[in-house]
Amino acid sequence: MNHILIAEDEAPIANLLQTALSGAGYRCTWAQDGAHAADLLESQPFDLALLDIMLPQADGYELLEYCRTLDVPVIFLTAKGGLEDRVRGLRLGAEDYITKPFELMELLARVETVLRRCGKTGRIISLPPDIEIDTASHVVKRAGAPVALTAKEYDLLLLFAQNKNIALYRDRIYERVWGDAYMGDSRTVDLHIQRMRKKLGLENRLVAVYKVGYRLEV
Secondary structure: OOEEEEEOOOHHHHHHHHHHHHHOOOEEEEEOOHHHHHHHHHHOOOOEEEEOOOOOOOOHHHHHHHHHHOOOOEEEEEOOOOHHHHHHHHHOOOOEEEEOOOOHHHHHHHHHHHHHHOOOOOOEEEEOOOEEEEOOOOEEEEOOEEOOOOHHHHHHHHHHHOOOOOOEEHHHHHHHHHOOOOOOOOHHHHHHHHHHHHHHOOOOOEEEEOOOEEEEOO
């Protein structure tokens, strides 16, 4: 399980991040200021750091330098959205730069991308009680037995596994899995989800959300 440091001085945002990341299968530790974040980085290993720039005691740029010495990749998550700020953050060595406000689905996708690019992804994602997804081999097992999924069914399952307990809109599901603009026809999404959840026995956990889309309840 990947361990992510959240350095954020606003408690509501930190709580939102912890809920989303924990639901996607990550372990999270929160630091409310830069000094506490530095102490945590020194005392325990992290696979990724989400850093606000405007932190008390030590700012995000100072923490970035510390993270680089420890080989911890950094994503800046900040209200400083100017072009000069973005360029500075990336040139200093941040892997990505996300401005507030942000969408949780996009954040989770970027976290996954950075972890994969930096060689820090865990290859097994578990969905209790008995589903395992091997992201390296694209093999899905239920109760130890392989389940034959199509490429789109696999992509759908992985999307929901990385966004557990989050309601996903049909248009975003279509855009992420099919890589195209959603034209308002939900049949493609619905049919693929119906087949996938039947194969994996998820009928009671991958539920339809009225006028939204679907949510995987774990």
